[in-house]
Amino acid sequence: MPLTFAQRLDNVETSAIRELFKLLGKPGIISFAGGFPDSAMFDVQGISAAVNTALQTEPGAALQYGATEGFQPLREQLSAFMAQKGAKDVAPDQLIVTTGSQQALDLLGKTLVDPGSKAIVEGPTFLATIQCFRLYGADLVSAPVDGDGVQVDKLEQLIVEHRPRFIYLIPTFGNPSGAMLSLERRKRVLELAVKYQTLIIEDDPYGDLYFDAPPPPSLLALTAEVPGSRDWLVHCGSLSKVLSPGLRVGWMVAPAALLAKATMCKQFSDAHTSTFAQATAAQYLADGHMPATLARVRQVYGQRARTMTDALRSELGDAIDFVAPQGGLFVWARLTGAGGKLKDGAELAKRAIEQGVAFVPGAPFYCANPDLSTLRLSFATVGDDKIREGIGRLARALG
Amino acid sequence: MPLTFAQRLDNVETSAIRELFKLLGKPGIISFAGGFPDSAMFDVQGISAAVNTALQTEPGAALQYGATEGFQPLREQLSAFMAQKGAKDVAPDQLIVTTGSQQALDLLGKTLVDPGSKAIVEGPTFLATIQCFRLYGADLVSAPVDGDGVQVDKLEQLIVEHRPRFIYLIPTFGNPSGAMLSLERRKRVLELAVKYQTLIIEDDPYGDLYFDAPPPPSLLALTAEVPGSRDWLVHCGSLSKVLSPGLRVGWMVAPAALLAKATMCKQFSDAHTSTFAQATAAQYLADGHMPATLARVRQVYGQRARTMTDALRSELGDAIDFVAPQGGLFVWARLTGAGGKLKDGAELAKRAIEQGVAFVPGAPFYCANPDLSTLRLSFATVGDDKIREGIGRLARALG
Numbered sequence: 001m002p003l004t005f006a007q008r009l010d011n012v013e014t015s016a017i018r019e020l021f022k023l024l025g026k027p028g029i030i031s032f033a034g035g036f037p038d039s040a041m042f043d044v045q046g047i048s049a050a051v052n053t054a055l056q057t058e059p060g061a062a063l064q065y066g067a068t069e070g071f072q073p074l075r076e077q078l079s080a081f082m083a084q085k086g087a088k089d090v091a092p093d094q095l096i097v098t099t100g101s102q103q104a105l106d107l108l109g110k111t112l113v114d115p116g117s118k119a120i121v122e123g124p125t126f127l128a129t130i131q132c133f134r135l136y137g138a139d140l141v142s143a144p145v146d147g148d149g150v151q152v153d154k155l156e157q158l159i160v161e162h163r164p165r166f167i168y169l170i171p172t173f174g175n176p177s178g179a180m181l182s183l184e185r186r187k188r189v190l191e192l193a194v195k196y197q198t199l200i201i202e203d204d205p206y207g208d209l210y211f212d213a214p215p216p217p218s219l220l221a222l223t224a225e226v227p228g229s230r231d232w233l234v235h236c237g238s239l240s241k242v243l244s245p246g247l248r249v250g251w252m253v254a255p256a257a258l259l260a261k262a263t264m265c266k267q268f269s270d271a272h273t274s275t276f277a278q279a280t281a282a283q284y285l286a287d288g289h290m291p292a293t294l295a296r297v298r299q300v301y302g303q304r305a306r307t308m309t310d311a312l313r314s315e316l317g318d319a320i321d322f323v324a325p326q327g328g329l330f331v332w333a334r335l336t337g338a339g340g341k342l343k344d345g346a347e348l349a350k351r352a353i354e355q356g357v358a359f360v361p362g363a364p365f366y367c368a369n370p371d372l373s374t375l376r377l378s379f380a381t382v383g384d385d386k387i388r389e390g391i392g393r394l395a396r397a398l399g
Numbered sequence: 400m401p402l403t404f405a406q407r408l409d410n411v412e413t414s415a416i417r418e419l420f421k422l423l424g425k426p427g428i429i430s431f432a433g434g435f436p437d438s439a440m441f442d443v444q445g446i447s448a449a450v451n452t453a454l455q456t457e458p459g460a461a462l463q464y465g466a467t468e469g470f471q472p473l474r475e476q477l478s479a480f481m482a483q484k485g486a487k488d489v490a491p492d493q494l495i496v497t498t499g500s501q502q503a504l505d506l507l508g509k510t511l512v513d514p515g516s517k518a519i520v521e522g523p524t525f526l527a528t529i530q531c532f533r534l535y536g537a538d539l540v541s542a543p544v545d546g547d548g549v550q551v552d553k554l555e556q557l558i559v560e561h562r563p564r565f566i567y568l569i570p571t572f573g574n575p576s577g578a579m580l581s582l583e584r585r586k587r588v589l590e591l592a593v594k595y596q597t598l599i600i601e602d603d604p605y606g607d608l609y610f611d612a613p614p615p616p617s618l619l620a621l622t623a624e625v626p627g628s629r630d631w632l633v634h635c636g637s638l639s640k641v642l643s644p645g646l647r648v649g650w651m652v653a654p655a656a657l658l659a660k661a662t663m664c665k666q667f668s669d670a671h672t673s674t675f676a677q678a679t680a681a682q683y684l685a686d687g688h689m690p691a692t693l694a695r696v697r698q699v700y701g702q703r704a705r706t707m708t709d710a711l712r713s714e715l716g717d718a719i720d721f722v723a724p725q726g727g728l729f730v731w732a733r734l735t736g737a738g739g740k741l742k743d744g745a746e747l748a749k750r751a752i753e754q755g756v757a758f759v760p761g762a763p764f765y766c767a768n769p770d771l772s773t774l775r776l777s778f779a780t781v782g783d784d785k786i787r788e789g790i791g792r793l794a795r796a797l798g
Binding site: 002003004005006007008009012036037039040042044047048051052055059060061062063064065066099100102103105106110111112113114117128131132135136165199240244245246247248255257258261264265267268269270271272273274275276277279280 | 401402403404405406407408411435436438439441443446447450451454458459460461462463464465498499501502504505509510511512513516527530531534535564598639643644645646647654656657660663664666667668669670671672673674675676678679
């Protein structure tokens with residue numbers, strides 16, 4: 001007799017992307033497929049100093065069980081970190097620390113989603129969000145995105161039509177679209193939240209990774225300008241893209257009633273986030289290293305992004321269309337089919353592997369109606385010369 | 400309009416124990432209420448050395464995203480760690496690393512429990528297990544325990560009656576009962592698993608904390624003696640009680656099909672356990688510190704357990720009944736009512752706080768039919784003199 005599994009597992013399948021990743025071990029391949037920061041950018045020295053200070057000054061706290069809500073000195077540092085970015089009124093007890101922001105998504109699914117609950121996400125959006133919410137039975141609705149982020153008129157129509165339990169957005173340099181929601185649309189989104197009393201989840205792991213000018217303030221910061229909107233906003237932050245994913249330190253700001261429910265659920269999910277990692281992150285922030293670290297990653301990723309977009313234009317010409325990203329880790333592009341060339345992203349991904357370059361086709365990032373011509377290319381982990389070489393290979397794969 | 404929460408939240412309530420814990424800040428209180436190891440026992444020097452080595456030799460791995468299944472060097476160390484304790488045939492890829500063993504429970508709930516699914520747990524059992532499984536809708540059935548652990552004849556009756564999706568046991572020095580399942584009963588449990596093709600979950604965070612003779616082999620180790628039983632066994636391990644809870648490093652051994660489903664779920668729960676913590680734990684184990692650390696905690700906790708049981712006998716006499724623990728962190732006791740004294744654990748807990756001593760009443764540890772006369776007393780974090788003083792206060796509270 002086989003084991004009986006829970007029915008919720010029928011809602012998801014192992015990611016199509018995972019199969020592609022198995023091919024990445026091929027020698028000499030240049031990979032634009034990743035969704036992670038460059039290990040070479042990690043401030044190993046600063047993190048080492050932080051963990052040693054934490055273990056010397058408060059070993060009991062760093063190694064013992066901690067509060068489910070999070071290590072208090074880290075909550076204070078994160079409150080201050082957000083204040084520096086314009087969200088000035090988030091007290092430490094208005095956030096909980098999560099095991100990466102992935103856990104924030106899981107806790108939101110657990111607290112908010114019943115089988116059949118409607119929720120709106122961007123099309124395209126983060127693949128693990130789609131899977132995470134579907135595992136709890138969510139019925140996801142896709143809202144269209146352009147170069148300025150989610151299209152708010154369409155979003156309003158979808159809210160009226162579906163009355164979703166929440167709307168999940170990555171407003172700033174989102175994965176995979178790289179799009180930046182305009183200031184005007186940000187305010188409209190918050191107004192819609194209040195008008196329709198609908199929860200907005202702002203996932204913001206990339207907002208610090210801007211290349212030139214800072215992006216508009218986060219939805220969280222803008223709640224100060226839209227009366228009542230703070231009651232309908234959840235904000236998920238993360239140190240993964242700016243400091244280290246291996247720490248698994250994220251956080252979530254939410255209305256008090258929701259934060260209490262999420263905390264109860266977290267108690268039974270993993271009791272608390274590693275205090276060892278939390279105390280290290282708190283010390284790192286307290287040591288004041290973050291501004292220099294951010295300046296460095298912005299400079300390097302900005303340079304790589306320009307190298308990639310320049311190479312795409314010169315090598316692929318009008319066969320590809322994209323909006324140059326202003327931050328984040330990704331170029332999101334569309335095959336135009338110009339000159340009778342290939343328009344299918346998945347097919348191009350296969351041919352590209354043969355040419356020694358990898359990227360992720362865009363279709364899996366849609367919860368419905370995928371655009372099969374799309375590609376996600378990450379420039380974050382590849383040096384400039386290799387980027388040019390890789391895009392050359394991509395051009396050859398396109399033929 | 401208030402937020403709409405998922406219906407699964409109606410299955411649980413914030414722990415009664417949490418309310419008690421709020422009282423523990425009272426100055427001068429002696430607390431036997433905790434369920435955690437003594438911070439003073441942490442090997443801060445060994446852990447510091449391990450994290451520094453990990454950051455020097457493989458910073459990329461320690462700080463980057465990692466495989467959902469776990470950091471491979473840690474999986475290898477954990478395989479070797481289990482082999483030393485008699486489970487010799489667990490390959491590294493037959494386990495996944497979890498964010499504390501609490502996450503293993505959550506993943507088991509997510510993969511195995513549909514609303515209304517039956518599952519058998521010990522009465523009493525770990526409180527967070529009850530809540531964790533109920534959050535997924537489990538209908539829990541309580542199997543009675545005596546000084547030799549779960550009563551296997553009763554367990555068989557309950558399996559036949561309820562055909563549960565799984566049976567969850569803490570066979571060795573369980574929380575809260577402290578009981579040690581006898582060797583004979585261990586084999587019977589595995590035979591029942593095969594006979595009824597029913598999954599057994601062995602939660603084993605305390606097995607290393609024996610005071611004199613080692614306990615019988617784990618169910619995992621004993622699967623080698625009961626043909627077919629390995630296909631029906633899940634084993635959850637943890638470094639929390641023996642090394643540091645703050646690392647949040649646990650692991651789960653399970654049949655391949657279940658392990659694959661749990662891995663998929665973990666991908667959407669927290670992507671992976673902190674590689675920073677995993678690399679540190681792997682290095683600590685590789686450095687060979689664990690045997691000395693275990694010897695030290697066994698000696699200290701054994702001494703404290705004897706001090707507590709001696710004091711209970713001399714101070715409370717026949718008003719209290721218990722089986723002296725042979726390992727773990729807890730004395731599980733029953734008020735007898737002898738001499739007309741109080742028999743209600745919750746009432747005694749209130750009076751005890753007034754006398755300056757805290758413990759946890761036993762009733763919340765039952766998923767059904769609580770024994771109201773029970774108490775859980777942890778000796779782990781209190782020195783010998785304070786244990787004697789605290790038990791004296793408890794005797795005064797009992798009147």
